[in-house]
Amino acid sequence: MQPKKDTFPGGLITGLPVFFSYLPIAITFGLLARGAELDMVQTISFSALVFAGASQFVALNLLNLGAGFPEIIITTFLVNLRHLLMSASVFTKIEKPRWTPILGFGVTDESFAIAGTRPGKLTVPYLFGLQLIGYLGWVGGTALGYITGDFLPDILRAGMGFALYALFIALLAPPANKSRKILTVALVAGAINWGFSLLGLTQAGVRIVLGIIGGALTGSFLDPEGRGLR
Amino acid sequence: MNFYFLILGMALVTYLPRVLPFLALDLEKIPPGIKIFLGYTPYAAMGALIFPGIWQSIPESLPAVIAGGIITTIISLGARNLVLSIIGGVLTATLILML
Known part of the structure; x- marks a missing residue:
C-alpha cells in the first residue's frame, strides 16, 4: 500500500508502521526512565529533543551503572554516527533540499529505511509527514509509558521487543527477494x-x-x- | 550536574550527524560512484541493524525470534503490507513465548 502522491498525508500514511513499531518501545523507555528516577519533564524532553531510540536506552543503562555525562555523550555520538551515512543517502534522493535543519532532525533508522528504499525522488512534504508521524509515536509513547506505568502484560512487552526488527525485515525482504x-x-x-x-x-x-x-x-x-x- | 546538560549534550551529538550531510553536500557535485554507494546504504543499514541485534530482541526465547522472523518475511513477501507484517511477526513471537 503506497500512496502515489508524494504529499504530506502520503508521508503520514507510509509512516504509520513506524508509529506503531515505535509505540511499544517508547512506552518501555518511559517506564524505564521512571524506574531510573527521572521526572516526567526530563523523560519527555529526553525523547522530544534527542529522538534516538538506541542511544536513549544506552544512556539509561549507563546512568544506572553510574557513568558520567561525558562518557554517555561520547557513547551517544558513536551510536549515532551511522546517521551521517543515512542522511547523506536521503539527501541524494530529495527533490529540493530545503528545510534541512528540520528534515535532518527527523532522520532515524526507521524513517530512513522507508524513505531510502522508496523508488524515485522524495519530496519535502512527504519526508516531513513520514518523520512527523514517527516523532509523535516516539514522544507520545514515552509520555504514555511514564504516566500509565506497567499496564502492559510482561509477555506482550517481551513480544514487542521484536517490533522494530519486524519492521526492518518487512522492508528488506521484498527488495532482497527481487x-x-x-x-x-x-x-x-x-x-x-x-x-x-x-x-x-x-x-x-x-x-x-x-x-x-x-x-x-x-x-x-x-x-x-x-x-x-x- | 543538571540533568538537562546531559539531554542537551546528547541532543547535539545526535543532531549533528543527521544534519551535517544536508548542509555540507552539494547534490550536483556528488560523484556517481558515491551516489551508488549511498543508494546501497539503506539495504546495508538494515542488514547491519538486523544482525546480530535481532538475537537479543527477545532475550527469553530464541525460537520466538526465529518464528517471528520467518512469519514476518512470509507476510511481507506475500501481502506487501508493512503493518500486517509487523503485527504478524510480533503476534507469532508472543505466541511462542506463551507456549
Whole structure:
C-alpha cells in the first residue's frame, strides 16, 4: 500500500508502521526512565529533543551503572554516527533540499529505511509527514509509558521487543527477494557487524557503521553502474 | 550536574550527524560512484541493524525470534503490507513465548 502522491498525508500514511513499531518501545523507555528516577519533564524532553531510540536506552543503562555525562555523550555520538551515512543517502534522493535543519532532525533508522528504499525522488512534504508521524509515536509513547506505568502484560512487552526488527525485515525482504545484489549487500553488512561483535568489539555504534560501509562498498563493487538500484 | 546538560549534550551529538550531510553536500557535485554507494546504504543499514541485534530482541526465547522472523518475511513477501507484517511477526513471537 503506497500512496502515489508524494504529499504530506502520503508521508503520514507510509509512516504509520513506524508509529506503531515505535509505540511499544517508547512506552518501555518511559517506564524505564521512571524506574531510573527521572521526572516526567526530563523523560519527555529526553525523547522530544534527542529522538534516538538506541542511544536513549544506552544512556539509561549507563546512568544506572553510574557513568558520567561525558562518557554517555561520547557513547551517544558513536551510536549515532551511522546517521551521517543515512542522511547523506536521503539527501541524494530529495527533490529540493530545503528545510534541512528540520528534515535532518527527523532522520532515524526507521524513517530512513522507508524513505531510502522508496523508488524515485522524495519530496519535502512527504519526508516531513513520514518523520512527523514517527516523532509523535516516539514522544507520545514515552509520555504514555511514564504516566500509565506497567499496564502492559510482561509477555506482550517481551513480544514487542521484536517490533522494530519486524519492521526492518518487512522492508528488506521484498527488495532482497527481487535482487540478489541487494540481498548480498544486506548479508555482508550484517555479517560484518556480527563478526566484529563475536570478536569482542562492544561498541555497537562503531560495528554498525563498519557494517554499513562494508555492505554499501560491496554493492558498489558488484554493481558499478547502479543498475540494481533503478 | 543538571540533568538537562546531559539531554542537551546528547541532543547535539545526535543532531549533528543527521544534519551535517544536508548542509555540507552539494547534490550536483556528488560523484556517481558515491551516489551508488549511498543508494546501497539503506539495504546495508538494515542488514547491519538486523544482525546480530535481532538475537537479543527477545532475550527469553530464541525460537520466538526465529518464528517471528520467518512469519514476518512470509507476510511481507506475500501481502506487501508493512503493518500486517509487523503485527504478524510480533503476534507469532508472543505466541511462542506463551507456549
